[in-house]
Amino acid sequence: MASGLPRLSREVIESLALAGEHGVDIPPLAALNLPERVVQFGTGAFLRGFVEYFVDEANRQGKFAGSIVAVSSTGSSRDAVLNEQDGLFTLAIQGVEGTVARQRYRVVSSLNRAVSARDDWDAVLALARDPNIELVISNTTEVGIVLDHSDHFGATPPSSFPGKLTRFLFERARTFDYDASKGVVVLPCELIENNGETLRSIVTALAQGWQLGPRFQQWLDSVVVFCNTLVDRIVPGVVSTDEAARVGRLFGYRDGLLTACEPYALFAIEGDDTLRARLPFANADARIIIAPDIAPYRERKVRILNGAHTISVPTALLAGLETVCDAVADDRVGRFMRRAVFEEIVPSVDVPDAGTFAREVFQRFSNPYIRHALIDITLYGTAKMRVRVVPSIVAYGERTGRAPTSLAFGFAAFLAFMRGEIQTERRASGLSVPDDPEGARIREAWHAVELHSDDAIADLARATCADDDLWGTDLSAIPDFADAVADDLVRIVNHGVIAALDDHLTEPATS
Numbered sequence: 001m002a003s004g005l006p007r008l009s010r011e012v013i014e015s016l017a018l019a020g021e022h023g024v025d026i027p028p029l030a031a032l033n034l035p036e037r038v039v040q041f042g043t044g045a046f047l048r049g050f051v052e053y054f055v056d057e058a059n060r061q062g063k064f065a066g067s068i069v070a071v072s073s074t075g076s077s078r079d080a081v082l083n084e085q086d087g088l089f090t091l092a093i094q095g096v097e098g099t100v101a102r103q104r105y106r107v108v109s110s111l112n113r114a115v116s117a118r119d120d121w122d123a124v125l126a127l128a129r130d131p132n133i134e135l136v137i138s139n140t141t142e143v144g145i146v147l148d149h150s151d152h153f154g155a156t157p158p159s160s161f162p163g164k165l166t167r168f169l170f171e172r173a174r175t176f177d178y179d180a181s182k183g184v185v186v187l188p189c190e191l192i193e194n195n196g197e198t199l200r201s202i203v204t205a206l207a208q209g210w211q212l213g214p215r216f217q218q219w220l221d222s223v224v225v226f227c228n229t230l231v232d233r234i235v236p237g238v239v240s241t242d243e244a245a246r247v248g249r250l251f252g253y254r255d256g257l258l259t260a261c262e263p264y265a266l267f268a269i270e271g272d273d274t275l276r277a278r279l280p281f282a283n284a285d286a287r288i289i290i291a292p293d294i295a296p297y298r299e300r301k302v303r304i305l306n307g308a309h310t311i312s313v314p315t316a317l318l319a320g321l322e323t324v325c326d327a328v329a330d331d332r333v334g335r336f337m338r339r340a341v342f343e344e345i346v347p348s349v350d351v352p353d354a355g356t357f358a359r360e361v362f363q364r365f366s367n368p369y370i371r372h373a374l375i376d377i378t379l380y381g382t383a384k385m386r387v388r389v390v391p392s393i394v395a396y397g398e399r400t401g402r403a404p405t406s407l408a409f410g411f412a413a414f415l416a417f418m419r420g421e422i423q424t425e426r427r428a429s430g431l432s433v434p435d436d437p438e439g440a441r442i443r444e445a446w447h448a449v450e451l452h453s454d455d456a457i458a459d460l461a462r463a464t465c466a467d468d469d470l471w472g473t474d475l476s477a478i479p480d481f482a483d484a485v486a487d488d489l490v491r492i493v494n495h496g497v498i499a500a501l502d503d504h505l506t507e508p509a510t511s
Contacts, residue, residue, distance in 0.1 A: 005248050008255045010086045013107060016252075024090065024251045027109035031059045032086075036112055037066030039127050039168070041138040041161055042189075043078055043114055045237030048089060049261035051137055051189065055110035058284035066134070066281075067112035071124055071164075075116035081256035087111040089257035090247065092239065094369030097263050103369060105247065117157040117164055124157065124164070128171035131182065134278070136165065138199075139189040139231075143383050143438075147202045153210040162202040169203065170212050173219045183223025185278050187269065189231045191302060192387065196270070200226035225278070228270040230298040232305065234364060235261040236372040262367055264360075266301070268294040300351040305361045306388040307345050311410035312337045313377045314417035318497035324372040328365045332501045338362070339505075340406035348395035348404075375426070378417075379434035382442065382470070385414060390471050397478035408481055409504045412488035413497060415464060418442040441470065457493050458486035 006012055010032050016022040017029055038055065040047060051068070058064035067087070072079050082089070089111070093104045115123040127133060138144070140161045151163035158164050165186070176182040188195040203226075207216060237259060239247075244258050267288045269279070275290060282288040289297070309324070315336060316327035327333045341361075346354045377384075389407065396404040420443055423433045442464060450456045465475040465482040476482040491500035 005252060005254045008085045008088050008090065008107070008253045010088070012253045013088065013109070022251060023105070025104070025106040027056065027107060028060060031056070031109045034059060034065055034067045034112075035132050036069050036127070036130065037064075037132050038068040038135045038137060039133055040068050040070045041136070041164065042140055043070045043072045043076070043082065044139060045259050046231075046233075046235045047137070047139050047189070048108070048111070048257065048259045049091060049235035049237075050231055050233050050265065050267070051139075052089075052108050052110045053091060053106075053261075053265070054267060054285055054288060055281050056106075056108045058281035059110055061284045063284045064281040066132070068110055068137075069112055069127055070114040071127075072114055072116050073118060073161075075119040078257070079114040079116060082111065082114045085255070085257065087113050089259055090251075090255045092247070092258060092260045092369075093263055094260055095263045095367045096363070101368065102263075105251070121156040124168065125171045128168045129175045131176070133172075134184060136168075136184050136186045137189065138165070138187075141190060141380055143380050145188065145190050145192060145195060145199050145202065147205055149209075151206065153212075162199060163206060165199070166203045166206040166210070166212075169220065169224060170207070170216055173216050178215050178219045180219070180223045183219070183225070185225045185227065185275070187227050187229055189229060191231070191306065193298065193302075194228050196226035196228040225271075225275065227275065228294060230266070230268040230294050230301060232266040232268075232297075232301045233261055233264060234367070234370060234372060235259065236370055236376070240371070260370060262364055262370055264364055266297065268297040270294045296351045299349060300354060300357050302388055303349045303392055304341065304345055304354065304358050305364075306384070307392055308337060308341050308358075308361060308365070309377050310381070310384045310388045311340050311345075311407060311414075313374045313381075315410055315413040315497060315501065317374050317378075317422055318413055318417060318492070319501070322374060324365050324374060324377075325367065325370065327374065328362060332498065332505065335505055336406060336409070336501060340404075340410055344396050344404035344407050345392045348392045348399060375422075376434060378436065380438070381414070381434070381436045382418075382438040383436075385411075386438075386471050390473065390475070393475060393478065393481065394473055397481065402479055403481035403484045405484055405507065406504070408484035409488045409501070411465075411475075412461065412485045412492060415442065415461060415485070415489055416492045416497065419446045438470070441467075451493060454490045454494070457490050461486035461489045 013026050016026050088107055088109055091106045091108050117124050144161045148160040151158045151160050158167055188199050239258050239260050247258055248254050265287045269290045271290050282290055312327055316333045319333055321327050341358050346358050393404055393407050418439050426433050445460055449460050462482045465485055468474045
């Protein structure tokens with residue numbers, strides 16, 4: 001990145017506004033000093049490319065007039081850059097729109113600042129006491145919405161996200177003497193089914209365990225709205241140093257948070273017209289859908305798009321590929337992905353237009369501008385396998401009475417990936433390895449396996465398939481599934497994933 005350029009800031013935006021022609025879509029100056037109305041738990045790239053974008057658009061249209069404060073679990077260099085840049089960042093919207101490949105750049109101004117829950121919990125509680133706050137948004141991954149029985153009220157901060165939220169809400173209720181007008185709408189963006197209802201139940205359990213009293217429970221039940229949501233946009237995150245430098249030269253400033261995303265976006269929120277009145281930002285973009293039931297949108301997205309990612313990433317990584325675009329374009333891995341999705345996942349999903357949506361997904365995966373690193377998708381990969389792929393395996397088995405052979409191959413590749421060779425090589429090269437705590441039991445099981453014994457490898461595959469604590473079901477109960485996984489895993493270990501994939505692709509496609 002060109003160090004001689006000024007860092008993106010409000011002052012830079014004001015100078016660009018005066019210059020007129022600048023090549024990047026800058027916010028109106030009036031949008032740079034809006035009151036804080038949203039508290040957001042999470043500071044990651046997805047929220048910048050999704051929620052921050054939608055709120056920014058609403059502010060530009062004069063339909064929201066509010067900014068966001070992001071709360072991180074720990075202080076980070078990202079938080080420091082965000083605050084140094086006055087909350088501003090550039091969003092690179094890149095992809096095929098209609099039939100034309102386009103790159104559009106927009107400075108997003110809806111994010112005002114970041115605070116660290118670990119380093120400044122008092123600042124988070126001060127937000128709870130702000131009468132202007134109306135919305136709470138979160139994105140703490142699939143494993144973030146969990147009940148931690150060890151959490152306690154007096155911690156600074158509580159360890160889990162629900163614990164932090166419960167303490168935040170109690171502070172707000174107590175500050176305003178349980179005033180009904182100071183309730184908030186909570187929009188969790190984690191990809192779990194019924195995320196709002198689940199989060200509400202955990203907050204209620206913590207409030208009861210912490211003995212926060214009946215007045216708080218009544219306030220919580222009557223004026224805090226927890227919405228089930230579904231989010232869909234591919235946001236790979238911060239771009240490469242070279243791309244950041246190129247964009248800096250184009251626009252004349254440095255941006256440490258330049259974030260790439262695709263043009264497609266969908267934000268489905270479960271609710272009615274009363275909720276819509278409380279979410280004015282939702283009226284600024286037709287891709288924000290408020291509907292009484294969002295289950296079909298969720299099922300389609302999680303099972304097809306996320307499922308395609310999760311089932312194919314281990315195979316692609318073992319084959320030496322680096323990005324989702326590489327995987328789709330690869331002759332072997334691309335064919336495997338299409339077989340898994342169109343022959344096995346789509347037929348197991350009861351939602352309208354599943355096939356059409358799947359074709360759109362592959363077009364999105366093929367986006368030449370988005371470098372969606374495969375290794376990044378392995379974050380919490382075991383939990384993702386349980387949530388995104390296992391339901392398709394089970395549904396296919398129930399409908400057909402047989403195993404989905406491509407999903408079985410992908411599951412075997414996942415087990416091979418969990419041996420940890422790629423992870424070890426990355427660490428040795430000084431590269432990061434995404435966390436996957438639930439995968440520890442699979443990694444530990446590999447330690448006891450004699451790799452020269454086909455029987456030992458097959459036994460690991462069958463035992464893992466039967467682990468209903470890990471998958472929420474016994475996958476070995478699906479006819480021939482565990483055997484198919486065992487056979488594929490033996491081939492992958494003995495001959496490598498490419499040779500095993502060649503064998504798999506010569507077999508007849510699942511009908």
